[in-house]
Amino acid sequence: MLTVTVGRREFLRRMSRLGVATASASLVWKALEAALPREALAKGKRLPPVEAEYYTKHSDGTVTCGLCRHAEQLFKGQxxxxxxRVNLGGTLKTYGCGQPCVLNVDPIEKNPLNHVLPGQKVLAIAHGGCNFVCHYCQNWQFSQEGPDKTDNLDFNERQSLDLARSKSLVGVVFTYTEGTTHIEFNKKFAQAARGVGLRAFLCTNGYVQKKPLDDFLKMLDAVTITVKGFRDQFYDDCIGAKSYKPVLECCEAVKAAGKWLEVATLIVPTMNDSDGELRAIAQWMARQLGPQTPWHLQRFSPQFKLKNLPETPARTLERARKIGLDAGLKFVYITNLAPHEGNHTYCPRCAKPVIKRVGLKVLENGLRGGQCPSCSTPTPGVWA
Known part of the structure; x- marks a missing residue:
């Protein structure tokens, strides 16, 4: 596993991989430098793999992984x-725990979470690897490489959390890659964050088994789940999973656990942008998750294996938003097209804007104790 000391130039290069403009990345570097000193970010040491949780050993040396819904049986060395996660001599080991490949200061809206502590900043963390192979992945440089191939950071967990708190970050978020893949580290880090008064958030594809999900939820304050489509064929062809239904089950489990949930769908031209598929997602959300569950509609940028496709047209995002609202959803957002009326949060009763945004930036938060200043109707979320 490669571990490097990351300087400003290297950090900017990584941020450009994520589609962050150089000027913006420069500001992020200054914020991260201010919050977390260099000795907390990079030590240049190599960490061995650790034994994974959630697996079963078999007498023939194989193991069955019990973390995600693939439930893979792995031979030695596989x-x-x-x-x-690798079967090493009949023991399932996980690489890269505690050595993330992305460490960033983000607005919480980037997760995306629009109904949680608007306008606040969080420490975003990601390790290499993902159990999906989305052909259009927007972060493929990190998600489609294992932690033995990504450029990784070492950092002091306790010092990082204490300094993040002192610099007014409100929490940590596991994002950019699949947040459950390194559940061993992320659970402990989330618990440590909450121990110093910070919040913990997760962005996940939802393809996780019940036991690890239940365990992780105990350490989390809010979750974003990406419902990528509503057809098994789409998940099989473009995502690398046999069915979308486990993702729906994950959404329902998060809701049943009483955790704040927001749903995101990246709309890819010709792949998952039909009226029928979008309507099916919206109607299912309204019926099973409740009409006040936020739905984020995200614009596709040509990446990874689908560079031949165009960027999602604005009219497609607007059509999808109308479909969501017509299905009864109260909070349907156009997340990464700005400025746009779909960036704002509107009162579910009087329809006046209660949180005004340009993209991820909060311009005005008019909520008073979570209520509309005009008609006093509550807007659901985590506001304090």
């Missing part, structure tokens, strides 16, 4: 689809 890695899972996530590229992070």
């Amino acid at each position: 890695a899972g689809k996530c590229k992070a």
Whole structure:
């Protein structure tokens, strides 16, 4: 596993991989430098793999991974689809725990979470690897490489959390890659964050088994789940999973656990942008998750294996938003097209804007104790 000391130039290069403009990345570097000193970010040491949780050993030396819904049986020396968990001599080991490949200061809206502490900043963390192979992945440089191939950071967990708190970050978020893949580290880090008064958030594809999900939820304050489509064929052809239904089950489990949930769908031209598929997602959300569950509609940028496709047209996002609203959803957002009326939060009763945004930036938060200043109707979320 490669571990490097990351300087400003290297950090900017990584941020450009994520589609962050140089000027913006420069500001992010200054914020991260201010919040977390260099000795907290990079030590240049190599960490061995650790034994994974959630697996079963078999007498023939194989193991069955119990983390995600692939439930893979792995032979000795074989890695899972996530590229992070490997059968080493009959023991399932996980690489890269505690050595993330992305460490960033983000607005919480980037997760995306629009109904949680608007306008606040969080420490975003990601390790290499993902159990999906989305052909259009927007972060493929990190998600489609295992932690033995990504450029990784070492950092002091306790010092990082204490300094993040002192610099007014409100929490940590596991994002950019699949947040459950390195569940061993992320659970402990989330618990440590909450121990110093910070919040913990997760962005996940939802393809996780019940036991690890239940365990992780105990350490989390809010979750974003990406419902990528509503057809098994789409998940099989473009995502690398046999069915979308486990993702729906994950959404319902998060809701049943009483955790704040927001749903995101990246709309890819010709792939998952039909009226029928979008309507099916919206109607299912309204029926099973409740009409006040936020739905984020995200614009596709040509990446990874689908560079031949165009960027999602604005009219497609607007059509999808109308479909969501017509299905009864109260909070349907156009997340990464700005400025746009779909960036704002509107009162579910009087329809006046209660949180005004340009993209991810909060311009005005008019909520008073979570209520509309005009008609006093509550807007659901985590406001304090």
